[in-house]
Every structure is written in structure tokens, then in C-alpha cells.
Amino acid sequence: MPLIRFGEFEFNEQTLELRRSGAPVRVQQQPARVLAFLLNHQGKLVTRQQIQQAIWGQDTFVDFEQNLNFCIRQIRISLNDQAEKPVFIETLPRLGYRFLASAEKIGDGATKTVRNRIRIGILPIEDVGGSANDYFAIGLTEDMISALSRIDPARLRVTVGPRAPSGILPREELDRLQREFDLDYLLRGSVRRSAEAVRISAQLLDLRDKSVLWSEVYDLKSSDLLGVQEDVARRVSQSLVLELLPGGALGSRKYVHSSAAYDAYLKGRFFWHKMTTDTVRSSMAYFNEALTIDPEFAPAYAGLADCYAQMGSIRLGMLQPYAALEKARTYLHRAMELDYTMAEAHCTSGLIKIWYEFDWAGAEQAFQVALSLDPGHVTALLWQSLLLSVMGRNQEAIASVQRARDSEPLSPVVNMYLGVAQTHAGQYDLALRQLHQTLELDPHNYRTFMFLGRALSSINRQNDAIAAYEKSIALNPDGLEAIAMLGASMAASGDRSGALKTMERVVATESRTSPAVLVAIIYASLGDAQQMFDWLSKAVDQKSAPIYLPLITEDFRPYRSDPRFRLFLESIGLAHLAIR
Structure with a gap:
């Protein structure tokens, strides 16, 4: 029956x-x-x-x-x-x-x-033509992950493995990959580009018996490369069909029209992920280049919306929040107008809602829509985890990051966010261990040092926190968050003079952005409640983003039972989180 x-x-x-x-x-x-x-x-x-x-x-x-x-x-x-x-x-x-x-x-x-899953690992596609085109190999790998994740997320789990050497992988290495990443199949590939042509090689291995299911070489003109990731993904699904993936299907991309626009877009995303003032400027230049080539290239509009959303926040501090919001909304509206089914646009919509619009329910829905369109969308999972932490749903926040980590277990950014979610949940020992392990993956990520400082500050190891913040600032001197957090730790350690001097650096950025929520953190550590609440009120008025920091930062804990803190929460639509 x-x-x-x-x-x-x-x-x-x-x-x-x-x-x-x-x-x-x-x-x-x-x-x-x-x-x-x-x-x-x-x-x-x-x-x-x-x-x-x-x-x-x-x-x-x-x-x-x-x-x-x-x-x-x-x-x-x-x-x-x-x-x-x-x-x-x-x-x-x-x-x-x-x-x-x-x-x-x-x-x-x-x-x-129904949820019986097979597990496929994707090794980062190797650029055999030199590091100058590495952005293309990275972008192609991300597109492959996204394409495979859309086949049937209930039955196929996609994981990104480590970089592997060229040539035939020895059986011992295949055994290690199968064991460490719990894989059934492995997809690996390489790309070589020239001005006129691109050669992409792909190979699918069955790790259970170490056999090669298929191997293919694509020799294409540069103008033909847009559909290659979808073609490879289709070949993978056909190879896995039998009883495992009956009816697996891929959605086509409506915006794939221009190879040159796509190439510029990949460069833009490559720089955007580095998230510094200089790299975001480079990212915007490439997104605009893509739109010059193809004015209806929807992902480039979503990319520009991402850039402006970040530029108005304390993460970059490059624009006043209202100006950034207006620009971000304009580009996001155009992206959705061209392609409402693009996960990237809904993900950015969720970020804008929590950073600038204080629409918490709308943000959660936006992230869910993004994940329904692209179940493996890592950025949506990470930003969703921040929202869940703000709401006090800490285990869900950790689970959201873990879901991203299932797909990208070696990503420094994903591993950093796991340590952040653990910090917000009060799991400080786990968070410190996780953040230190993340630094082993990438010792040059300034944000990991900043979050390490926050975790150390949360358990009152202020001297260690100060050292971590100083490393973050050395890697990124424009890092406004780390500068402010350094001032807060100085205040907590009793260095009032150092804290006030650091606060002057933060306040001095008011001419270009709104650091109000960061100034409030320093006053909280100094024990000056009136100044802290004044700056929080200013932060709400100016949309200093992210406004939710007082809910996930230990510096504000002594003030959470104060009636003025409840008024602050009411002003951003979170009165239900007030301590009664």
C-alpha cells in the first residue's frame, strides 16, 4: 500500500x-x-x-x-x-x-x-593557468556547489573538500577524504583559460569502490563558458540517478547572457568576500563593469546592493546609513525586478531588514526564501544565524552555521561564524577553541581576531582581548569595530584614559558614517549609563548598523534591567526581549 x-x-x-x-x-x-x-x-x-x-x-x-x-x-x-x-x-x-x-x-x-541522502564532495576547482585567474576557478566552484545543491536538497548533501594536488589521487588520499568528510562521491576539476578559449576538466569518482564514474573535458570559446557549470552538474545527476536521485532537476539561470559580464561579476564577488574598504571599492567597480556590458545582469545589481548595505554599517563605515540604505534599496529593487528567484537578492533583503529597517520577522522570512531557492547558500545561513542569536534562539543559530559548515567545513569565514554563534550562546570555552582553530585555517583574517577579542572580553580576559584587537587593527587599520572594542576592553581593564582616547578615534568618523552604537559600547564599559543611553538613542535615529549589538554584547548586560534599555528595545521593535 x-x-x-x-x-x-x-x-x-x-x-x-x-x-x-x-x-x-x-x-x-x-x-x-x-x-x-x-x-x-x-x-x-x-x-x-x-x-x-x-x-x-x-x-x-x-x-x-x-x-x-x-x-x-x-x-x-x-x-x-x-x-x-x-x-x-x-x-x-x-x-x-x-x-x-x-x-x-x-x-x-x-x-x-524520503530524506535518504547521498553525500558528494566537491574539491576546489584548480586553476592550472596561473593565479591571475584564480577568481574564475573560485567562482566556478561556487557556481557548481549552488547548481548541485539545487538538484534535490532532501536527498543530496554537497560538501566542499580541501584543495588536492594535480594528477591521480592515490587510494590512501581517497580513503582519507571519504572518512574525514563522510562522502560517497567526489567531484574534482581544473580550468585553464586564455583570451579566446577555456578548457574545463571534470571527473566524478565513486569513493565506495574508487572507480571513475565519468570524466569529461570541455573545450569552449570564452563566449560559451556560461552554461558549463550547469552542464557538469547535469552530468553528475545523470551519473547518480538509479534509485538515488530520480527526477533530479536543475533550474536554469535567466540572467546568463554575457560571458564578459559574468567574468566581471566573478571578480566583483571575489573582492567582496575580502570585506575591507579597498576591496569593496574594487568589488563595486567590477559589478558596474558587468552592468556596462549587460545592463540587465541581475546578479551585479544584487552585488551592488550588498556593497552599499555593508558600506553604511560599522563593518566598513564608508557612508552615512541613510544614504547607504537608499542606494542599497534601489539596486536590490532592480535585481528583484529582473529576477525574483535569485537567492542572493533575498539574502541581501534580509540583511537590510535587520540592519536598517528593524523588520525582524521580515528578515527571517527573507532568509528562508533565499534558502528555499538555494538550500546551500552559505551567506544566508550565516546572516540568519546572527538574527537567531539576537532573538535568543542560540541553538538554532548554531545549527544554522553548522548547516553551512556541512557544506564548507574548511571555510575560515564559516568556522569563524561558528565561534561567533557559540560566543553569543555563552559557550565561551567552545568559542575560544573554535576561533583559535579558525586562525589556523587563515591567520590573516582581521575579523577572526576581532571576534576572538570579543569572546575573551566576555570572560573578562581583557589583556588577552586587547592583544587580539590590536592584531585585528594591524591587519586592517580601518577596522572601526575592532577599534571600538579595543576601547571597551581598555575601559573594562581600568584604563579610562586609553578608552577615552580610543573613543575619540571612533567619534571622529561621524563625518562619513554613524558609529553611535560603537560609542555606546565604550560608554557601557566605562559605566556611564546616561551617555550610553544617549548614544543608543542617537544610534536608533541614525540607523547605526547593526543596531542589535547591545543584545549580543556582554558590555550591556549590567543595563538590561534598566527601564531605559526596555525603551531602546521598544524603539527597534524588540520589546518582547526586555527583561521584566
Whole structure:
């Protein structure tokens, strides 16, 4: 009997009967057919158009929109589900629906879990043409990860492995990769570019018996390279088909028109990830170059929105927040206008909502939409973890980073964010160990030293914290956050003169940005409550971002029961987090 079990429910695909704990639940035939379709695409975004084609057909003359809305309402009634807090059926505005709960198919006395996953590792694509084009190999690797992650996230887990030497990998190395990363398959490749052509080699290995499933070499003109990652991903899915990935499919990118624009965009993202004032300027130049080549290249608009959002924050401190917000909104609107199904745009929307708009529920929804469109979108998982920490949902925040780490276990940024989430959760021993391990992966990341300083400061190891902040500032002299945190640790260690002098450096940046929330942190450590609350009020008015720092920084803990702190929380829409 073809049954699908989820929670207390069992659904018969053949008879369209629904039972709860063995008792029949009334559901009409058309809603039941919609439920069957959602169950068979469990964990994946299903668009309204896909439902229309599957249930009503392309030539239907009924009022489809009204009928589908009716069906979803009836399903929710039958499952006792709520649209506002869904357990089973999630609505993704303007996109479609997703069945959230875990489900399993039952038949012939055996149970087969729908979430049965295979594990594929992707080694960073090697640039054999020299380091000058390394940005292309990095971008191609990221595109491959994204493409494979979209095949069937409920059944395929994609992990990024370490860089490997050229040539045939010895069996011992394959055994190590299989063991350490828990892999079934391994995809590796290389790229060589010239002005006129590109050669991409790809190879898929079955790590269970160390056999080569397929190997392919693509010799392409530069103008043909745009679709190669999708072609390779399609070959991988075909090689894994059998009972593992039946029906796996890839969505095509609507914005892939110009090879030159794509190349400029990859350069922009390469520099954006470095996140300093100079590299962000370079990033913007490349995004604008992409738009000069192709004015409808949607990812470049999303990239510019990302740049402006960061420029108005204390992370970069390059613009006044209101000016940055206006620019970011303009570019984000254009990106979504061109391609509403682009995960990057929804991810940026979530960041803007928590940094500038104080729309916490909207931000969470934006991150979820981004992840429904690209389940392996690492930036969305990391920024979502910050939001969850602010809300006090610390275990969920850690789980969000762990999900990113499953995909990129060797990424210094992902590992740094795990230490950050552990710090926010009060797991200081774990956080310190994690941040030190992250520095072993990349000893030149200024932000890791800054977050190490925050973790040390949280347990009152101020001298060690000061040393960590000084290393961060040495690596990035423009790092406004680290400078302010250094002042706070000086204040906490009793060096009032040093703290005030450092605060002068922070306040001096008011001509170009709003450091108000950072000034408030220093006054909090100095014990000057009135000045601290005055600067917090100023931070709200100026949209000094991120405004949520007082909720995740230990310096403010002594003031959280103060009625003025509740007023601050009310002003940013978080009154429910106030201590009563």
C-alpha cells in the first residue's frame, strides 16, 4: 500500500485518504491531490505554476488562483496547520509552497525515508593557468556547489573538500577524504583559460569502490563558458540517478547572457568576500563593469546592493546609513525586478531588514526564501544565524552555521561564524577553541581576531582581548569595530584614559558614517549609563548598523534591567526581549 507518513498523519497516495493516529481525516479530492504533490516534493520549493500544470493542466479554464488558495486552506484545516506558524505547509510569497515536515514512504513492510541522502564532495576547482585567474576557478566552484545543491536538497548533501594536488589521487588520499568528510562521491576539476578559449576538466569518482564514474573535458570559446557549470552538474545527476536521485532537476539561470559580464561579476564577488574598504571599492567597480556590458545582469545589481548595505554599517563605515540604505534599496529593487528567484537578492533583503529597517520577522522570512531557492547558500545561513542569536534562539543559530559548515567545513569565514554563534550562546570555552582553530585555517583574517577579542572580553580576559584587537587593527587599520572594542576592553581593564582616547578615534568618523552604537559600547564599559543611553538613542535615529549589538554584547548586560534599555528595545521593535 503506497503510504506516506509525516508526524501523526498517514496519507495514501492511491486512494488520497488521510488518517491521523489511525482515524480518518476528511479532505476533498482536489486538495488531497495538491497535498500528494507537495509531499512528493518534500523540503523543496514548489511554484504555483508547477502545481497548476501537475493538478489542473496547462489548458485549464478554471479560476486557478482561487482554486489553489482554496486547496491550501483546506489542507491546512485538515492538518490543523497555521499559515503564520507553519509546521507542514509553508507559503513563500510570490513563489509558491514548501512541505516542511520530514516524511517517509511505507510499503511492503519496509520503510524508506524520503530524506535518504547521498553525500558528494566537491574539491576546489584548480586553476592550472596561473593565479591571475584564480577568481574564475573560485567562482566556478561556487557556481557548481549552488547548481548541485539545487538538484534535490532532501536527498543530496554537497560538501566542499580541501584543495588536492594535480594528477591521480592515490587510494590512501581517497580513503582519507571519504572518512574525514563522510562522502560517497567526489567531484574534482581544473580550468585553464586564455583570451579566446577555456578548457574545463571534470571527473566524478565513486569513493565506495574508487572507480571513475565519468570524466569529461570541455573545450569552449570564452563566449560559451556560461552554461558549463550547469552542464557538469547535469552530468553528475545523470551519473547518480538509479534509485538515488530520480527526477533530479536543475533550474536554469535567466540572467546568463554575457560571458564578459559574468567574468566581471566573478571578480566583483571575489573582492567582496575580502570585506575591507579597498576591496569593496574594487568589488563595486567590477559589478558596474558587468552592468556596462549587460545592463540587465541581475546578479551585479544584487552585488551592488550588498556593497552599499555593508558600506553604511560599522563593518566598513564608508557612508552615512541613510544614504547607504537608499542606494542599497534601489539596486536590490532592480535585481528583484529582473529576477525574483535569485537567492542572493533575498539574502541581501534580509540583511537590510535587520540592519536598517528593524523588520525582524521580515528578515527571517527573507532568509528562508533565499534558502528555499538555494538550500546551500552559505551567506544566508550565516546572516540568519546572527538574527537567531539576537532573538535568543542560540541553538538554532548554531545549527544554522553548522548547516553551512556541512557544506564548507574548511571555510575560515564559516568556522569563524561558528565561534561567533557559540560566543553569543555563552559557550565561551567552545568559542575560544573554535576561533583559535579558525586562525589556523587563515591567520590573516582581521575579523577572526576581532571576534576572538570579543569572546575573551566576555570572560573578562581583557589583556588577552586587547592583544587580539590590536592584531585585528594591524591587519586592517580601518577596522572601526575592532577599534571600538579595543576601547571597551581598555575601559573594562581600568584604563579610562586609553578608552577615552580610543573613543575619540571612533567619534571622529561621524563625518562619513554613524558609529553611535560603537560609542555606546565604550560608554557601557566605562559605566556611564546616561551617555550610553544617549548614544543608543542617537544610534536608533541614525540607523547605526547593526543596531542589535547591545543584545549580543556582554558590555550591556549590567543595563538590561534598566527601564531605559526596555525603551531602546521598544524603539527597534524588540520589546518582547526586555527583561521584566
